Amino acid sequence: MTLADLTLLAEKTVAHTQRRLPDEIRPLALAVPVHFEAGPDESVLAEGFEPDILGLFTGNAHGTELSHSHPAPPQILLYLDNLWDFAEGDPAAFREEVRLTYLHELGHYLGWDEDELAARGLD
DSSP states (O other): OOHHHHHHHHHHHHHHHHHTSOTTTHHHHHTSOEEEESSOOHHHHHTTOOTTOOEEEESOOTTOGGGSSSOOOOEEEEEHHHHHHHTTTOHHHHHHHHHHHHHHHHHHHTTOOHHHHHHTTOO
Protein backbone atom coordinates (compact mmCIF):
# COMPACT_ATOMS: atom_id res chain seq x y z
CA MET A 1 0.00 0.00 0.00
CA THR A 2 1.33 3.45 -0.85
CA LEU A 3 1.84 6.25 1.65
CA ALA A 4 -1.07 8.10 0.02
CA ASP A 5 -3.32 5.05 0.53
CA LEU A 6 -2.22 4.71 4.15
CA THR A 7 -2.78 8.41 4.75
CA LEU A 8 -6.32 8.28 3.40
CA LEU A 9 -7.14 5.20 5.46
CA ALA A 10 -5.62 6.77 8.60
CA GLU A 11 -7.45 10.08 8.06
CA LYS A 12 -10.78 8.26 7.78
CA THR A 13 -9.99 6.20 10.87
CA VAL A 14 -9.09 9.25 12.97
CA ALA A 15 -12.19 11.13 11.80
CA HIS A 16 -14.40 8.14 12.68
CA THR A 17 -12.70 7.86 16.08
CA GLN A 18 -13.20 11.55 16.78
CA ARG A 19 -16.92 11.32 15.96
CA ARG A 20 -17.27 8.55 18.55
CA LEU A 21 -15.57 10.43 21.39
CA PRO A 22 -17.62 11.57 24.38
CA ASP A 23 -19.14 15.03 23.95
CA GLU A 24 -16.87 16.56 26.59
CA ILE A 25 -13.68 15.36 24.87
CA ARG A 26 -14.58 15.75 21.18
CA PRO A 27 -14.02 19.55 20.96
CA LEU A 28 -10.59 19.18 22.58
CA ALA A 29 -9.67 16.38 20.19
CA LEU A 30 -10.77 18.34 17.14
CA ALA A 31 -8.56 21.26 18.23
CA VAL A 32 -5.35 19.17 18.07
CA PRO A 33 -3.90 18.81 14.58
CA VAL A 34 -3.04 15.28 13.50
CA HIS A 35 -0.15 14.86 11.08
CA PHE A 36 0.47 11.69 9.12
CA GLU A 37 4.09 10.93 8.32
CA ALA A 38 5.89 7.91 6.92
CA GLY A 39 8.15 7.66 9.96
CA PRO A 40 9.89 9.72 12.61
CA ASP A 41 12.41 12.27 11.41
CA GLU A 42 15.96 12.63 12.68
CA SER A 43 15.01 15.17 15.35
CA VAL A 44 12.58 12.68 16.94
CA LEU A 45 15.18 9.92 16.84
CA ALA A 46 17.76 12.29 18.33
CA GLU A 47 15.45 12.71 21.34
CA GLY A 48 15.85 8.99 22.03
CA PHE A 49 12.68 7.60 20.49
CA GLU A 50 12.92 4.23 18.77
CA PRO A 51 12.74 4.18 14.96
CA ASP A 52 9.61 1.97 15.10
CA ILE A 53 7.59 4.43 17.23
CA LEU A 54 3.92 4.41 16.17
CA GLY A 55 2.91 7.91 17.20
CA LEU A 56 3.94 10.93 19.21
CA PHE A 57 2.28 13.84 20.97
CA THR A 58 4.29 17.06 20.97
CA GLY A 59 3.55 20.41 22.54
CA ASN A 60 1.95 21.26 25.83
CA ALA A 61 -0.88 19.26 27.32
CA HIS A 62 -4.31 20.86 27.48
CA GLY A 63 -4.55 23.25 30.40
CA THR A 64 -0.79 23.73 30.75
CA GLU A 65 -0.24 26.08 27.81
CA LEU A 66 0.15 29.17 29.98
CA SER A 67 2.55 27.53 32.42
CA HIS A 68 5.36 27.41 29.87
CA SER A 69 7.41 30.37 28.74
CA HIS A 70 7.53 29.16 25.12
CA PRO A 71 4.39 27.18 24.50
CA ALA A 72 4.59 24.87 21.52
CA PRO A 73 1.37 24.19 19.68
CA PRO A 74 0.09 20.71 20.43
CA GLN A 75 0.04 18.14 17.67
CA ILE A 76 -0.29 14.42 17.21
CA LEU A 77 2.02 12.62 14.81
CA LEU A 78 1.12 9.20 13.44
CA TYR A 79 3.87 7.23 11.70
CA LEU A 80 2.08 5.31 9.00
CA ASP A 81 4.83 3.03 7.72
CA ASN A 82 5.51 1.88 11.28
CA LEU A 83 1.80 1.36 11.94
CA TRP A 84 1.48 -0.62 8.69
CA ASP A 85 4.48 -2.77 9.62
CA PHE A 86 3.07 -3.31 13.12
CA ALA A 87 -0.24 -4.39 11.56
CA GLU A 88 1.68 -6.81 9.33
CA GLY A 89 0.02 -5.41 6.22
CA ASP A 90 -3.53 -6.14 7.38
CA PRO A 91 -5.84 -3.14 6.67
CA ALA A 92 -8.22 -3.98 9.55
CA ALA A 93 -5.32 -4.32 12.00
CA PHE A 94 -3.86 -1.06 10.63
CA ARG A 95 -7.13 0.81 11.27
CA GLU A 96 -7.27 -0.58 14.81
CA GLU A 97 -3.66 0.42 15.53
CA VAL A 98 -4.26 3.90 14.10
CA ARG A 99 -7.31 4.22 16.37
CA LEU A 100 -5.45 3.03 19.47
CA THR A 101 -2.33 5.09 18.75
CA TYR A 102 -4.41 8.20 18.09
CA LEU A 103 -6.32 7.73 21.36
CA HIS A 104 -3.05 7.10 23.23
CA GLU A 105 -1.52 10.33 21.93
CA LEU A 106 -4.77 12.23 22.53
CA GLY A 107 -4.58 10.99 26.11
CA HIS A 108 -1.17 12.62 26.45
CA TYR A 109 -2.71 15.87 25.20
CA LEU A 110 -5.37 15.52 27.88
CA GLY A 111 -2.60 15.23 30.46
CA TRP A 112 -2.85 11.50 31.14
CA ASP A 113 0.38 9.74 32.07
CA GLU A 114 1.29 6.19 31.05
CA ASP A 115 -0.48 4.65 34.08
CA GLU A 116 -3.69 6.54 33.34
CA LEU A 117 -3.50 5.51 29.68
CA ALA A 118 -3.01 1.88 30.70
CA ALA A 119 -5.98 2.07 33.07
CA ARG A 120 -8.07 3.19 30.09
CA GLY A 121 -6.72 0.40 27.86
CA LEU A 122 -4.66 2.78 25.74
CA ASP A 123 -1.18 1.45 26.42
